[in-house]
Amino acid sequence: MAHEPRWLDAQERQTWLSLGAMLINLQSALDAQMQRDQGISHFxxxxxxxxxxxADHTRRMxxxxxxxNGSLSRLSHVVKRLERLGWVRRLPDPDDGRYTLAVLTEEGFAKVAEAAPAHVEEVRxxxxxxxxxAQQTTLxxxxxxxNRAVDPDRDEPDRPPRPPQ
Amino acid sequence: MAHEPRWLDAQERQTWLSLGAMLINLQSALDAQMQRDQGISHFxxxxxxxxxxxADHTRRMxxxxxxxNGSLSRLSHVVKRLERLGWVRRLPDPDDGRYTLAVLTEEGFAKVAEAAPAHVEEVRxxxxxxxxxAQQTTLxxxxxxxNRAVDPDRDEPDRPPRPPQ
DNA sequence: CATTCTAACTTGACGCTTCAACCCACACTC
DNA sequence: GAGTGTGGGTTGAAGCGTCAAGTTAGAATG
Structure with a gap:
């Protein structure tokens, strides 16, 4: 038999509502800005x-x-679009044919360079x-x-890996 | 001519990356739990x-x-589905025919009651x-x-409306 | 009381994400 | 070196959200 659930109190409830709203609305605001100014999605x-x-404008898929923060499948579809637009090229990794390398083209780099300033401005x-x-630090x-609670296997960047016992 | 953009420094960059990851992954974790345990989306x-x-299990659309935190259009589609499942009914507001009232059925209430405990547990x-x-309070x-930066017209619940000048 | 306006809601089409199935390259085992 | 396993990547279909267009009820205007 299950325990009585630990319901949220009024404080926690407000916090959760506010966080839930932010989860949705911040995303859609960033997406809207990028769509409006550059005609592409935030993703x-x-x-x-x-x-x-x-380093060389190249990464594995x-x-x-x-x-x-997307699935490989989602990325694959998106890169196909970006490839049609001439911003990205794909090629099998010469060192290991299982990997696919995505390479940014000149035009692709120009597009990022054009989009970036308004994007940081919006994030700011x-x-x-x-x-x-203080709030920024706490955030x-x-x-x-x-993030660690959601995915314990996740390693935060710029945090030294914990030494093996 | 535009100013040189105020790029993010290393600190800010990490914060933003971490927030971006949370935006995506927390959502999908909540969605996954609800889908797995109850076969419905978090929305x-x-x-x-x-x-x-x-009060009376009734609200305007x-x-x-x-x-x-969804568009009216999205809600309309979803409520149509919930209506097919027998969990919600829709009727025009008798007081003002422009509004549509959504009413939770018995079965719908049973469904929420069944889903709620695992959901709060996951949120906790x-x-x-x-x-x-302290972090909860700061959050x-x-x-x-x-939220106010994203949508200035938003009124946070449980915060007295600012008196008109 | 006719006209116009506004706002709530609905609808269908389109585009994107997910999901499951699949292909393929390399590693591992015997 | 044949067979099996594993993991990266792709694909097509199905489902969901968005967008634009349309409908309707009531308010406002004359």
Whole structure:
């Protein structure tokens, strides 16, 4: 038999409602800005940006999917579109034919460069500017904790891997 | 001519990456739990829960859409499905025929009651348990600030409306 | 009381994401 | 080196959300 559930109290309830709203609305705001200004989705931007930050503008598909927080299947469909648009090329990894490498083209890089300034500006406006420095710091810690609860196998970037026992 | 964009520094970048990941992964975790245990989406649950919390298990469609953070169009499609499943009924508001009232049925209420315990448990596990009390408090404040930045016309619940000048 | 306006809601089509099935390259085993 | 396993990637179909267009009820205007 199950225990009586630990219902949320009034405080927690408000916090949860507010977080739930943010989950939806922040996403759609970022998507709307990117769609309006650049005609691409926020996810497509993340893919292009992920490539532009790689040393040779090249990444494995699986690596890219992780960066953009999407499934491999979703990425595959999206990269097919981006390839049709001439912003990305795909080729099998010469070192290991199981991997596929996605490479940013010149035109693709130009697109990211064009989109980036308005995007950071929007992130600043919606996320950082409304918060105090202390809140920004706490936000990082909060999101890292929640991310670990959601996916314990996840390794936060820039955090040294815990040494094996 | 545009100013040089205020790029994110290393700190901010990590915070933003972590928040972006949470935006996606928390949502999909909640969705996955609800789909697995109850065969419905998290959004559908929110709709049913929104009705179950109303005095007479009845709400206007537009009110419901706001509660569940979805468009009216999306809600209309979803309620059609919930109606087919026998969990919700729709009728025009007798007081004002422009509104549509959605009413939770007995079966619909039973469904929410069945789904609710595991849902709160999941919310606790993923959101509240990993955080300190102080972080929980700060989280509310952070999400409210971001929500206001995203949509300035939004009125946070349980916050007295600012008196007109 | 006719006209116009506004806002709530619905609908269908289109586009995107998911899901399951599949293919393929390499590793591992015997 | 044949057989099996594993994991990366792709594909097509099915389902869901969005968008634009349409419908309707009531308010506002004359």
């Amino acid at each position: 497509e931007y993340q893919v292009l940006a992920g490539l532009s930050e790689a 699986s690596e890219l999917a992780g960066l953009a 406006r919606l996320v950082f500017d409304p918060l105090t420095r 990082r810690s909060i999101t890292e904790r929640i | 559908e649950y929110q709709v049913l829960a929104g009705l179950s919390e109303a 537009s009110e419901l859409a706001g509660l569940a 596990r993923l959101v509240f348990d990993p955080l300190t009390r 509310r404040s952070i999400t409210e600030r971001i």
